[in-house]
Amino acid sequence: MRRKAREILARFRRDGFIAPESESAAEFGVWDRLTPGRVLLTALQLELNDRRTEGHSPERIATDLGFTPGPGPGAGVGSGPGLGHEEAAAVITGLLGDVAALRHADQQGRLALSGVLTLLRAVIEAEGYTESEIDELLGFAEEAARAALRGPVSGPWDAGSPGVPEGEYTDLGGLRIPAQPGNELKFVGDRSGDGGVLAVTVVHGRTALQLQAYHRTPGRSWDTVRADLLAKLSRDGASVREWAGPAGVELRAEVPVVRRDGSHATMHSRFLGFDGPGWLLRGVVTGAGAAPDSTDDWPYEFFGNTVVVPEFAGPADSGPAERNAIPLRIP
Structure with missing residues (x-):
């Protein structure tokens, strides 16, 4: 050729x-x-x-x-x-x-x-x-x-699939994420306040990546979720573009925000998504790694090395209030 x-x-x-x-x-x-x-x-x-x-x-x-x-x-x-x-x-x-x-x-x-x-x-x-x-x-x-043409050689991965990369992982129940020294983990609870955990934000230097996994339902995929997000963000006044990035088609948004002192600013975010076997993993990049001129590969590499455990149900008394969410636990 x-x-x-x-x-x-x-x-x-x-x-x-x-x-x-x-x-x-x-x-x-x-x-x-x-x-x-x-x-x-x-x-x-x-x-x-x-x-x-x-x-x-x-x-x-x-x-x-x-x-x-x-x-x-x-x-x-x-x-x-x-x-x-x-x-x-x-x-x-x-x-x-x-x-x-x-x-x-x-x-x-x-x-x-x-x-x-x-x-x-x-x-x-x-x-x-x-x-x-x-x-x-x-x-x-x-x-x-x-x-x-051979397709992506990295994930995100399903816990039951072959080929999951070797290495140290932090077990969060519904997710296993790469264990990297210096990263800070922040957990997002469900709205019921019963102790359930829905998402984790991984802070790496001046960049943050929030991860949340869902059980996929018929007709629901990253394409449809992305379209809904694009419409919602646009209605809220954000400037949004679809972008072909290292993790596939993503959204890059410029969201107008008001600071505590009343001044106006723009927050840059990147929304990543991946359709797994029966699940959907969504990632939101903020901070320095979401800046328009950023070429930082860390959020994409971390997203691609994440392992989803769809069978994890969480404690019986603290299931997620959000429908179809795969619950997490604090290690």
């Missing part, structure tokens, strides 16, 4: 357009198996993510790649027909994870092989990559694309 992707890219760099045979060979838009088009898209995403980790915005990345603002499509050294600075920044935003931006780019025809090749060519020119460096990039991209 790397060789075919290399040929398609080389021909586009030479001719400036996509030949019909290249379009056919790329199989762009086929995502259930490895194709040259998927390798090319992955190569572009790897390069864009490198720039994001350096703190560059999509607009800055587009400018750095030669897509300078101009009077219309085609403005800028690195641009191609129909892809100016604004369009390039919008596609980059989507490829970095913004689900709404990605859908919009697709609807506008920007998320096509021509757009990917135009951006990838701009990356190569901006970096001054040699032929061997291009081959190396496409090699990394092929490996990453293969890994993505």
